[in-house]
Amino acid sequence: MTAGTAGVGAGEGGGVEAHHDAPHVPIFAGKVKERLDALFPKYPTKQACLLPALWMAQEARGWISPGALTEVAAVLGLTPAYVRGVVTFYTMYHTHPVGRHFIQVCTTSPCHLCGSDDVLTALLRETGCGELGATSADGRFTVIEVECLGACGFPTPILIGDDFIESVTPERISGILQGYK
Amino acid sequence: MGFPHPSHPKETPVLSKYFGDAAARSFRGWVERGGYEGLKKALGMTPEAVVEEMKASGLRGRGGAGFPTGLKWSFMPKDDGKPHYLVCNADESEPGTFKDREIMRWTPHALIEGCAVGCHAIGAECCYIYIRGEFTEPWHVMSAAVEEAYAHNALGENVFGSGKRIEVVLHRGAGAYICGEETALMNSLEGKRGNPRIKPPFPAQAGLFALPTTINNVETLAAVPHILTRGAAWYKGLCLGNPKSTGTKLISVCGHVMRPGNYEITLGTPMKELIFDMCGGMRPGRTLKAVIPGGSSVPLMTPEEVDQCATDYEGIVACGSMLGSGGMIVMDDSTDIVYEIYRLAKFYAHESCAQCTQCREGTAWTTKILARILSGQGKSSDLDLLLDLSENMTGKTICVLSDSCAAPIVSGIQKFRADFEAYLSRATAPVLALA
């Protein structure tokens, strides 16, 4: 072990946005396989690499498709059913395809006190998503409501993909969205 | 606070001294600011001496429970021949809390140094830092700092030539509040669903990978190098009269104050000074209605309680709540307390891992009853029903998520009953439509 980080950081590996299940291009090949192999010595079990491997799969496919799930299971020697049980426990793994830019908006009490409902309404309107969890007709955005993002002093924080944006107000939204084509 | 506003004269900047100073993020910048002296000093001491130093400082866990850090470290077995682990809890998801994020963003090496000292003290060669998945920027800052620490032998096979091997590995979470609970976090790190475990066995006997493990919060570990460099006596001296609560604490203040942010106080600072002087008080024309002082899992406080409260572990308990994680949610007189409590119950219902019946059902039922009250269809018996359910949600489950949901409900009904009754009597117009 030389480098210390597990190397599965937010947004590493580039923003591959293919939302199709494309098993003919294996996820764990080339650079991605190297990254995973570099993780194994950092843990006493292969299973401990499940969350990191799922992050890699989601980067590659945009979501944890049934095919991706099977590939993750195979590379770690787990069953697909087990992996599915883990995937569904966590809110950040997508179990269905989402828009190119996935937007998470905090509406927990501290942010609610400071107007997060207005931010959410404005985002649903200006992205064209209309309702929570729906993807806009152009495939650009999906907006969901999430619980405390750990930035309550900067209301309202939102995440667009891996970009963490603080102090969002309804007025700022159209400007922010212009950066996400 | 140091970021985004300059530090207030009433603060005691130790951990937050370099918040906002981007140069402090690099290895070199940290060393120029006195960094890694604590680790060097620790490596020249026996592990037992480091543990004693922590005990003498009075440092208590900053993650919520306030357990004495030196004592926790002393529970680790000695000479058992097994690998030991240190885990740093960087899952920070307790509503109202945003201090660990700032530590990782601005002073990553303080945390790495604290982790390395902790490893030495408990006989571990490896520390996992479990960072919540949403913390993308802290992840990048921490990654860069860990790489640099390895390059300068502050981590690796032979730390600063001491012959000691210390590894730090970052592990990314994937969205689950419950993974901040220490045993849920260990399951998650092992590649499992984040269900809390029944204790005993306690982590010091069988924790991560069933091996002896110590788990500490980011802020706890970040304080460790300062204690070593400046001495336990100095830290213990940071105290305003209550020798059980020593040192500084980052208080994340959010909600209806003029200047929300992280404030580093000497424990014992009057809460009213914090809210009205440091944070600038309420917005113009507004008055204080309630404070949740320790993250959403603790009871609400009234303005009268706030007025006489010393902000430390015992002081807040004496005034009807708890210091918890130090996430302070301030609400002014424009606040609909019933709605905010409903929103918190909804949070806990969403985040329950659903293992225990009292929690799975209790968080869902209380949320539904609160929604019914807010929709103008509450029954006169609903408040008693909520209190009864809360009773069954307290002290009955594997972890305290369920208790955490009950705390704001029970204290809300006890301290702000008129707000609930106004919905029941239809004096307050409904704000929710029942699905």
Ligand SMILES: Cc1cc2nc3c(=O)[nH]c(=O)nc-3n(C[C@H](O)[C@H](O)[C@H](O)COP(=O)(O)O)c2cc1C
């Ligand atoms: C539901 C729940 C969530 C928790 N979330 C966190 C968290 O996000 N961060 C944290 O440090 N501790 C959290 N804790 C407390 C941890 O279980 C544990 O006590 C703490 O990490 C110990 O570190 P300390 O002794 O340094 O405070 C949580 C506890 C519970 C019951």
Ligand code: FES
């Ligand atoms: S409540 Fe919104 S970030 Fe914490």
